[in-house]
Amino acid sequence: MKPTTLVEFVRDTYQTDKFIPLHAPTFSGNEKAYVNETIASTFVSSVGKFVDEFEQKIEAYTGSAKAVATMNGTAALHAALYMAGVERGDLVITQALTFVATCNALYHMGAEPIFVDVSPVSLGLCPKAVDTYLGEYAELTEQGCVHKKTRQRIRAVVPMHTFGHPVELDELVAVCLKWQLVLVEDAAESLGSFYKGKHTGTLGDYSAISFNGNKVITTGGGGMVLCRTKEQGARTKHVTTTAKVPHPFEFYHDEPGFNYRMPNLNAALGCAQMEVLEAYLVKKRVLAEQYAVLFAGSEYSFVREPEYAQSNYWLNAIICPNKSSRDQLLEQTNAAGVMTRPIWQLMHRLPMFQNALRGDLTHSEFIEAHLVNIPSTPVEIVKK
Known part of the structure; x- marks a missing residue:
């Protein structure tokens, strides 16, 4: 299959000769009405009804005990790691095949990543690789899980659900229990x-x-911390709201906190987006199926959801035969005004993480050299 075939398919699908982005926001519901309501109320910052409503909608949809809205996803991850007890000098196991925000959150906490390989099925952190690494380089002590060589505490495991494809969570939970992480x-x-x-x-x-x-779905900029218990959620909300103790007029803060709360203006957008989320997901699955048909029998392999999961297919992806064909596809599609992108460079190739501890990264390196993301915005009508 030639890159021009993909260009033709994408242009036919989106019915436009203009530039086609990888994933653009879609506003088809009450976004303007809710945002205008927020402006009229003057409560556009971190206090307002839409913040609470957005958190409740996410709780109801995900089944989380408590959701806490933040100003962006990195702030959410930073707060989640803080609440998990990660401290300066700790080690945290994660994947090298991830967006840099995963590691930035660790860096700014003073923690350090250990890079472990991903699964070729999920593209996310491989539980077998984690257990193998720990078996070789870690031991359990009175202080918990400790790296044998550096004597640093290994505190947490952070898998990333790459492009929306869930990792093998049961197996990762078991590894974490085994190693007290x-x-x-x-x-x-x-x-x-x-x-x-x-x-x-x-x-x-x-x-x-x-x-x-x-x-x-988007709030412009925004994130959310999902907590296992309501008690964890209450403390997360407290910490992310400058740890201010409620009082009619006094300003008293009982611990160091973060000013991470999501503005009401953004939450209003999120509430409207949640109303159309299910419709978006249906359209994205239809698009994914059309891509699967397009690439069937070709030298490109379409990345499907794992058998144990139902993916949102946030970004559709294909595996190219080799790096040269990957580069050719990227060059020709982008030159034609159809955005495609390679996956992120592995984190240990970046200067700030080049000295990080790591295990074997065979699968990560293969995916880095072969994967391309293709346009994934949900569309009203996908050509049959």
């Missing part, structure tokens, strides 16, 4: 994805969702 899910990309009937982000102790402009 906290599971924090980076669910930034996976709103609307389910693992064995449970929404991603609800099996870990904490998780983080993103509502950036390129996600399945």
Whole structure:
């Protein structure tokens, strides 16, 4: 199959000769009405009815005990790691095949990543690889899980549900129990994805969702911390609201906190987007199926959801035969005004993480050299 075939399919699907982005926000409901209501109320900052309503909608949809809205996904992950007990000098196991925000949150906490390989099925952190790494390099002590060489505490495991495809959560939970580690899910990309009937982000102790402009639904900028218990949620909300103790007029803060709360203006957009989320997910699955048919029998392999999961197909992806064919596809599609993108460079290739501890990354390196993301915005009509 030639790159021009993909260009023709995408243009036919989106019915336009203009530039086609990878994933654009779609506004088809009450977004303007709710945002205008927020402006009229003057409550456009971190206090207002839409913040509470948005949190409740996410709780109801995901089944989380408590959801806490934040200003972006990185802030949500930072808060989740803080609540999980990650401290300066700790080690945290995560994947090298991820967006840099995963590691930025660790860096700004003074924690350090350990990069472990991903599964070729989920594209996310592989539980067998995690257990193998720990068996070789870690030991359990009175202080918990400790790295044999550095003697640093290994505190948490952070899988990322790559492009919305859920990782093997049961197996990761078991590994975390075995090694006394906290599971924090980076669910930034996976709103609307389910693992064995449970929404991603609800099996870990904490998780983080993103509502950036390129996600399945958007609040412009925004994130959400999902908490396992209401008690954890109450403390997370307290910490992310500058740890201010409620009082009619006094300003008293009982611990260091973050000013991470989502503005009411953004939450209004989110509430409207939640009303159309299910429709978006249906359209995205239809588009994914059309891509699967397009690439069937070709030298390109379409990335399907794992058998144990239902993915939101946030970003559709294909695996190219080799790096040269990947580069050719990227060059020709982008030159034709159809946005395609390679996956992120592996984190240990970036200067700030080049000295990080890591295990074997065979699958991560293969995916890095072969994967291309293709346009994934949900559309009203997809050509049959």
